[in-house]
Structures are given as structure tokens and as C-alpha cells.
Amino acid sequence: MNTIEQFNEHIMGSYGRYDLVLEKGEGRTATAEDGKTYIDFGSGIGTNSLGYCNDKWVEAICAQAHNIQHTSNYYYTKVQADFAKKLCESAGYSKMFFGNSGAEANECAIKIARKYSFDKYGKDAERNIIVTLKNSFHGRTVTTLSATGQDVFHNYFFPFTPGFVNTEANNIDDLKKVLAENKGKVCAVMFEFIQGEGGVISLDHEYVNAIFEECAKDDILTIADEVQSGVGRTGSLLTSEQYGVKPDITTLAKGLAGGVPIGVCLATEKCADVLTPGTHGSTFGGNPIACAGGNAVLDTVLEEGFLDTVVQKGYYFWQKLNEMPEVEHVDGLGLMIGVKLKSKDAHDVAKACLDNGLLILTAKEKLRFLPPLNITYEEIDKGLAILAEVLK
Ligand SMILES: Cc1ncc(COP(=O)(O)O)c(C=O)c1O
Structure with a gap:
């Protein structure tokens, strides 16, 4: 029995899930059981604010578990x-x-x-x-x-x-x-x-x-x-x-x-x-x-300047998203972003992004972005390139 079959046999079906089994994560990249990697624009619905297994965070948690x-x-x-x-x-x-x-x-x-x-x-x-x-x-x-x-x-x-x-x-x-x-x-x-x-x-x-x-x-x-x-x-x-x-x-x-x-x-x-x-x-x-x-x-x-980087990365997302012909409207603030598409279905787009190595969320009829707050510009570019390709 594979992981998904085992899972569904014992866990109540209260969620609609993608056929993806995540095994580990590092920074802003998640790795599946089959070794495929994904840029994460969702951070577990805005929860992994420092990405996966951030050094400082892991150290703090482990030290506390020892105490x-x-x-x-x-x-x-x-x-x-x-x-x-x-x-x-x-x-x-x-x-x-x-x-x-x-x-x-x-x-x-x-x-x-x-x-x-x-x-x-x-x-x-x-x-x-x-x-x-x-x-x-x-x-x-x-x-x-x-x-x-x-x-x-x-x-x-x-x-x-x-x-x-x-x-x-x-x-x-x-x-x-x-x-x-x-x-x-x-x-x-x-x-x-x-x-x-x-x-x-x-x-x-x-x-x-x-x-x-x-x-x-x-x-x-x-x-x-x-x-x-x-x-x-x-x-x-x-x-x-x-x-x-x-x-x-x-x-x-x-x-x-x-x-x-x-x-x-x-x-x-x-x-x-x-x-x-x-x-x-x-x-x-x-x-x-x-x-x-x-x-x-x-x-x-709360580190000096950190929140400014969130604002700047938010603007960067907005700018890049607005350049995509399929994007009708961008809403939100900082790194909480919603995108209304002109003709494509957001859920289909999210699924296609997943198939191409990008984890992205939806909210109602929109695409939703809640990336880790410490995402790099290189990772933003990489994820948006996958999205742009899917939206073509
Ligand atoms: C604004 C808001 N309030 C409350 C909740 C519920 O949070 P939780 O799922 O941690 O109970 C959510 C979850 O999405 C939320 O977005």
C-alpha cells in the first residue's frame, strides 16, 4: 500500500488534497517522497513564516525540547x-x-x-x-x-x-x-x-x-x-x-x-x-x-529592516504579476497576495503549477500567494517563471 492509500484508509476525508506526499523541506523548497522538488509560495497557508527548517528556529525548538x-x-x-x-x-x-x-x-x-x-x-x-x-x-x-x-x-x-x-x-x-x-x-x-x-x-x-x-x-x-x-x-x-x-x-x-x-x-x-x-x-x-x-x-x-524587505518583495510580486497578460487584478498587502485571472480557472492553474514544481494556493476564484517571509528574489523569479509558463 502506498502512502496515499494508507493515509486515506485511516484518516477522515475532510480535506480535498493533491496527490503529493511531502517528505522534507529546506528553505523555501519542499521535497516529495519521489524526490521531486517544489518552490513553496504557500508556506503551509502562511504558517512556515521562515520557510522550512530555518536554522535559528530549529535550534530554538530543539533546545527547548531538551529543557x-x-x-x-x-x-x-x-x-x-x-x-x-x-x-x-x-x-x-x-x-x-x-x-x-x-x-x-x-x-x-x-x-x-x-x-x-x-x-x-x-x-x-x-x-x-x-x-x-x-x-x-x-x-x-x-x-x-x-x-x-x-x-x-x-x-x-x-x-x-x-x-x-x-x-x-x-x-x-x-x-x-x-x-x-x-x-x-x-x-x-x-x-x-x-x-x-x-x-x-x-x-x-x-x-x-x-x-x-x-x-x-x-x-x-x-x-x-x-x-x-x-x-x-x-x-x-x-x-x-x-x-x-x-x-x-x-x-x-x-x-x-x-x-x-x-x-x-x-x-x-x-x-x-x-x-x-x-x-x-x-x-x-x-x-x-x-x-x-x-x-x-x-x-x-523584528530584526532591523526585515519588515521593509517584506514590503519590497511584495511590490516585486505585484510588479511581476501585473506584467502577466492573463492577470486581471492583484490585491492584498506585502506578501499576502491574491490574483484574479482573466480566463483561466485558478484551481486548474494551481494544479498545473504543482505539476511543474510550484506550490501555490487558491482563495475563492483567485490564486493566492503566502510565501515564506524570507523568500529570496531568485526563488520568487523561479516560482513566477513556472506560473508564467502555466498561464501562457
Ligand atoms: C482569518 C482567519 N481566522 C481564523 C482562521 C482559523 O485558523 P485555524 O485553522 O488555525 O484554526 C483562519 C484560517 O485560515 C483565518 O484565515
């Missing part, structure tokens, strides 16, 4: 404390909670938002609605699916968690209308600055400003889901910096620990102490190995 690999959250570890200090101080947040995924980070944000209103306004106020945007994506747990503003996800698993109301992204009038219809009942507005799974669609600056203005009027918390857009992906540590706003809560995951599971929920002083002993927890949350990986990622991303 202490896990302890319960009844105790403290220095590696957690160091990582949390580094992240909170560099991101400008007071405190954080550790989970293991984007969905968990968002679950935490949702709990904080509801408890913030519960504590302040009382149970009878029923101030528990969270407004989310149409076409958003916030995770696969029942509650984060409920938060996700795409009907296609609201199937099979009934009943979904109540208390989520959607508004049209980039439509200020609709935002105002939804807030007015639910006046006194909304505890938070939750959004992605760039809707990643929704097709790499950026929110307008004017719209983001309107969210913050409207929320400020009624003590409504702002929750930025930066699970995909955060940790240097768009050219700043947080994308909120480029929008010039400060969400009350920001969630991060994916690239934060460079390829080991992590998810964090960052809170400003206003809601940093909402969670009290017993109100939230996670066995693996703050796992020392994940924190060691996170320290290695942050040390690299």
Missing part, C-alpha cells in the same frame, strides 16, 4: 513569559492568552467580548451580539463557523451558536444600519483587515475608520482577526499599524511560531483582565516548544 517540552498551566515557564513580553511589547498590547490555533484565538476573543459586556452591563442587558463581516472566515469550531460570514459554512452542524450578525464589508451605511438595528445589544465588531479565505480582499481605510468611530460611540469592542495577516505577513508586525488603528483585541496564529501550533489573543488594558481564573483555559496553550518557535520568529521579524 522542558510541556507543563500544565498550573505552573509558570520562563519561555512563555519571555515570548509574551516580546509579543505584547512589540505589538503594543497589555496582555495575551495562549491557545493552539486561529479558531481558538478567536474563541477567546469572542469570550472576552461577551464577558466584558456581561461584567459591565449585567446579564439582563443581553449585550452579547458580535457583528462580523460577510465573506469573512474565522475558523472551524462551531462558534467560529457561526462568526464566519459565509452561508456556505452554515450547514450540517445545526444548531449554530447564536449571537452573530453579519454586515456587508466596505459598506459603511450597512454597518451603521446593523448597529442601529441591534442598538444596546452589540458587544463587539470582528473583522479581518484583509479577508484571506474570502479571496484576499482588503478593507478600505475609510471603512475601517468608520468601524472604530461607530464602536467608540457605544463601548463596543473592536476585534481584529489577524490570524492570516499578522506577524509581518503584510509588511508590519500587525496590519492594524498600516491602517492606523488600535483594535481592543487582536488574534494571531498561523505564522506566529513558524510552523508549530499556536494561537494567541492579545488584549488592550481595557479588556486585559476580563478572563479570571477558571473562565478559560487550554491544556496545550503556551506550550514551551511553540513559545520557543515563536521567539525565533519574532526575533527574525
Whole structure:
């Protein structure tokens, strides 16, 4: 039995997969079981932020595994404390909670938002609605699916968690209308600055400003889901910096620990102490190995000039992509890029790229690029040459 047959016999079929068995990786190149190599423009959906098996990252993870690999959250570890200090101080947040995924980070944000209103306004106020945007994506747990503003996800698993109301992204009038219809009942507005799974669609600056203005009027918390857009992906540590706003809560995951599971929920002083002993927890949350990986990622991303290189490489991608005749439109920021094609099907193109040695993602009807943040210009050229050939 080959790997794929063995795999399918024992692992549930919840994913559509390519017929590709990856065995190892080095830098921005993955190698399959049959020895074929692939340039990686997807980095495990924006997760291997420093590429495969980066030296500093491997060293940090291995050293931590030799020291202490896990302890319960009844105790403290220095590696957690160091990582949390580094992240909170560099991101400008007071405190954080550790989970293991984007969905968990968002679950935490949702709990904080509801408890913030519960504590302040009382149970009878029923101030528990969270407004989310149409076409958003916030995770696969029942509650984060409920938060996700795409009907296609609201199937099979009934009943979904109540208390989520959607508004049209980039439509200020609709935002105002939804807030007015639910006046006194909304505890938070939750959004992605760039809707990643929704097709790499950026929110307008004017719209983001309107969210913050409207929320400020009624003590409504702002929750930025930066699970995909955060940790240097768009050219700043947080994308909120480029929008010039400060969400009350920001969630991060994916690239934060460079390829080991992590998810964090960052809170400003206003809601940093909402969670009290017993109100939230996670066995693996703050796992020392994940924190060691996170320290290695942050040390690299925060190095002088590193984020500028992400911006520059992003421009380079945009320039090169716009020169391709089949490309209709490029969207995104930094190294989070979506490409609408004129006539070809993005999924067919992604498959053809794979056949020719390039791993590339799709999002809705677009091609999606989330390469490792330290990809070289030579590797960008090599990958784009494969794409150009496929698009001919
Ligand atoms: C914006 C956003 N939020 C949440 C999630 C869920 O993250 P995870 O799969 O780690 O639970 C994703 C995953 O794609 C995402 O892009």
C-alpha cells in the first residue's frame, strides 16, 4: 500500500488534497517522497513564516525540547513569559492568552467580548451580539463557523451558536444600519483587515475608520482577526499599524511560531483582565516548544529592516504579476497576495503549477500567494517563471 492509500484508509476525508506526499523541506523548497522538488509560495497557508527548517528556529525548538517540552498551566515557564513580553511589547498590547490555533484565538476573543459586556452591563442587558463581516472566515469550531460570514459554512452542524450578525464589508451605511438595528445589544465588531479565505480582499481605510468611530460611540469592542495577516505577513508586525488603528483585541496564529501550533489573543488594558481564573483555559496553550518557535520568529521579524524587505518583495510580486497578460487584478498587502485571472480557472492553474514544481494556493476564484517571509528574489523569479509558463 502506498502512502496515499494508507493515509486515506485511516484518516477522515475532510480535506480535498493533491496527490503529493511531502517528505522534507529546506528553505523555501519542499521535497516529495519521489524526490521531486517544489518552490513553496504557500508556506503551509502562511504558517512556515521562515520557510522550512530555518536554522535559528530549529535550534530554538530543539533546545527547548531538551529543557522542558510541556507543563500544565498550573505552573509558570520562563519561555512563555519571555515570548509574551516580546509579543505584547512589540505589538503594543497589555496582555495575551495562549491557545493552539486561529479558531481558538478567536474563541477567546469572542469570550472576552461577551464577558466584558456581561461584567459591565449585567446579564439582563443581553449585550452579547458580535457583528462580523460577510465573506469573512474565522475558523472551524462551531462558534467560529457561526462568526464566519459565509452561508456556505452554515450547514450540517445545526444548531449554530447564536449571537452573530453579519454586515456587508466596505459598506459603511450597512454597518451603521446593523448597529442601529441591534442598538444596546452589540458587544463587539470582528473583522479581518484583509479577508484571506474570502479571496484576499482588503478593507478600505475609510471603512475601517468608520468601524472604530461607530464602536467608540457605544463601548463596543473592536476585534481584529489577524490570524492570516499578522506577524509581518503584510509588511508590519500587525496590519492594524498600516491602517492606523488600535483594535481592543487582536488574534494571531498561523505564522506566529513558524510552523508549530499556536494561537494567541492579545488584549488592550481595557479588556486585559476580563478572563479570571477558571473562565478559560487550554491544556496545550503556551506550550514551551511553540513559545520557543515563536521567539525565533519574532526575533527574525523584528530584526532591523526585515519588515521593509517584506514590503519590497511584495511590490516585486505585484510588479511581476501585473506584467502577466492573463492577470486581471492583484490585491492584498506585502506578501499576502491574491490574483484574479482573466480566463483561466485558478484551481486548474494551481494544479498545473504543482505539476511543474510550484506550490501555490487558491482563495475563492483567485490564486493566492503566502510565501515564506524570507523568500529570496531568485526563488520568487523561479516560482513566477513556472506560473508564467502555466498561464501562457
Ligand atoms: C482569518 C482567519 N481566522 C481564523 C482562521 C482559523 O485558523 P485555524 O485553522 O488555525 O484554526 C483562519 C484560517 O485560515 C483565518 O484565515
